[in-house]
Amino acid sequence: MVKAVTDNEFEQDVLNSRIPVLVDFWAPWCGPCRAVGPVIEDLGTEYEGRVAVLKMNVDDNPATAGKYNIRSIPTMILFRDGQVVDQIVGAVSKNNLKEIIEQKVLAE
Amino acid sequence: MKRFEAAVIGAGPAGIVAALYLARFGVKTALLEKSAPGGLLLQTFEVENYPGFPKGVKGYELADLLSEHLQSYANLSLVIGGVTELRREGKSLMLKVDGELLEAECVIICSGVGYRKLGLPGEDRLLGKGLSHCAMCDGHFFRGQKVGVVGGGNSALEESLHLSKMVSELHLIHRRDAFRAAPLYVDRIKSAGNVVMEYNSVVTALHGDDGLEGITLKRLTTGEEEFLPVRGLFVFIGFEPVVPFLPEEIGRDDRGFIITDAEMRASIPGVFAAGDIRSKLCRQIVTAAGDGATAAHAANSYLEQGHAH
Numbered sequence: 477m478v479k480a481v482t483d484n485e486f487e488q489d490v491l492n493s494r495i496p497v498l499v500d501f502w503a504p505w506c507g508p509c510r511a512v513g514p515v516i517e518d519l520g521t522e523y524e525g526r527v528a529v530l531k532m533n534v535d536d537n538p539a540t541a542g543k544y545n546i547r548s549i550p551t552m553i554l555f556r557d558g559q560v561v562d563q564i565v566g567a568v569s570k571n572n573l574k575e576i577i578e579q580k581v582l583a584e
Numbered sequence: 585m586k587r588f589e590a591a592v593i594g595a596g597p598a599g600i601v602a603a604l605y606l607a608r609f610g611v612k613t614a615l616l617e618k619s620a621p622g623g624l625l626l627q628t629f630e631v632e633n634y635p636g637f638p639k640g641v642k643g644y645e646l647a648d649l650l651s652e653h654l655q656s657y658a659n660l661s662l663v664i665g666g667v668t669e670l671r672r673e674g675k676s677l678m679l680k681v682d683g684e685l686l687e688a689e690c691v692i693i694c695s696g697v698g699y700r701k702l703g704l705p706g707e708d709r710l711l712g713k714g715l716s717h718c719a720m721c722d723g724h725f726f727r728g729q730k731v732g733v734v735g736g737g738n739s740a741l742e743e744s745l746h747l748s749k750m751v752s753e754l755h756l757i758h759r760r761d762a763f764r765a766a767p768l769y770v771d772r773i774k775s776a777g778n779v780v781m782e783y784n785s786v787v788t789a790l791h792g793d794d795g796l797e798g799i800t801l802k803r804l805t806t807g808e809e810e811f812l813p814v815r816g817l818f819v820f821i822g823f824e825p826v827v828p829f830l831p832e833e834i835g836r837d838d839r840g841f842i843i844t845d846a847e848m849r850a851s852i853p854g855v856f857a858a859g860d861i862r863s864k865l866c867r868q869i870v871t872a873a874g875d876g877a878t879a880a881h882a883a884n885s886y887l888e889q890g891h892a893h
Contacts, residue, residue, distance in 0.1 A: 506721045507627055507644030511620030534724070545795050547725045547816065548712035565712030567619045567626070569664055571682050 478520040483537040491558040496581035500531040508567040509550040591688035596623020598859025599694035601876030607657035618666040622647030629720040690854040697823035714796025719743035726816040735820035741769035837863040848879035
């Protein structure tokens with residue numbers, strides 16, 4: 477199971493992470509988010525130890541969504557060393573997400 | 585290379601029903617979907633006109649139920665990937681799916697429609713950063729704020745009703761002086777209280793770099809322009825067909841929709857089309873489902889009769 481991160485844990489789990497982090501910003505009432513959910517779970521398993529995959533419920537954690545100016549969900553943000561590397565808006569396929577992860581944070 | 589008897593492109597209601605019927609006929613079928621099953625249902629808040637749900641059903645709940653229906657068929661594979669090419673090669677149809685070739689004896693195209701864009705500079709950059717086609721997904725971020733909605737059809741008014749319950753003020757922008765939406769929606773929107781009607785008006789510019797900060801509205805009767813400070817703009821001005829992979833020789837109408845006969849046969853042997861992508865009068869979930877069933881029957885006959893189109 478992908479960990480659900482909260483506003484309070486965001487700094488520790490995301491910004492201070494030693495490995496890159498993908499955060500899926502979602503909410504239970506968002507149809508396209510529900511479609512992305514299983515993809516996020518799969519990525520969490522596939523990249524275990526290399527990329528931390530987390531999800532954040534924007535209903536319960538409005539502060540972080542506000543900080544990153546999120547105005548649409550699903551939004552997925554890829555972080556490295558506390559910095560935003562890429563921001564993906566809308567439901568995309570698992571292959572698209574894998575390509576972005578491989579190119580932006582794993583290709584070195 | 586993967587080989588199937590039938591390939592269905594797009595897992596919205598038309599594609600899901602087509603795949604379900606093919607699976608029940610015993611046809612080895614691939615259902616190809618670029619993101620996740622459900623199609624536009626995933627962006628629809630409430631479905632009030634699908635039979636069997638007298639109290640209405642959330643779009644994503646119906647999508648879940650439809651895809652659950654596919655799960656018990658061993659001869660049906662859901663393939664997640666985007667189709668970029670479709671061509672006939674001898675007796676087979678070849679598809680390129682995320683760069684890999686897939687072969688099928690027949691294809692049912694159910695790729696549906698996408699939201700039409702305004703055609704303004706900055707639109708792609710601001711999509712998801714204030715510009716939206718999904719009130720259900722994004723309305724939450726504009727709670728207590730002022731937003732705009734563009735359009736005058738059922739989608740625009742239905743989504744406006746949903747949005748008006750959470751925003752402080754909603755400007756409903758329509759290029760004509762009357763809505764073409766069903767009277768039921770027009771009556772509801774007029775009694776909403778916080779909806780400002782911007783008749784005879786169009787959006788001529790989007791402002792903002794990292795996010796939408798406002799729009800320019802042009803009054804068609806006077807030609808005057810004014811700035812409207814909104815951080816959210818929801819656009820529902822119709823749909824256009826999703827067809828980037830289609831071969832040029834397939835027959836389409838002047839708006840780009842695929843022309844079929846009553847049995848959903850397109851102009852290329854072995855190729856069928858169903859749902860919103862098809863040239864037709866009525867684009868509803870129930871008609872998509874009907875198209876899907878008909879196309880599956882026709883495709884099954886095509887396979888049984890040795891590819892007689």
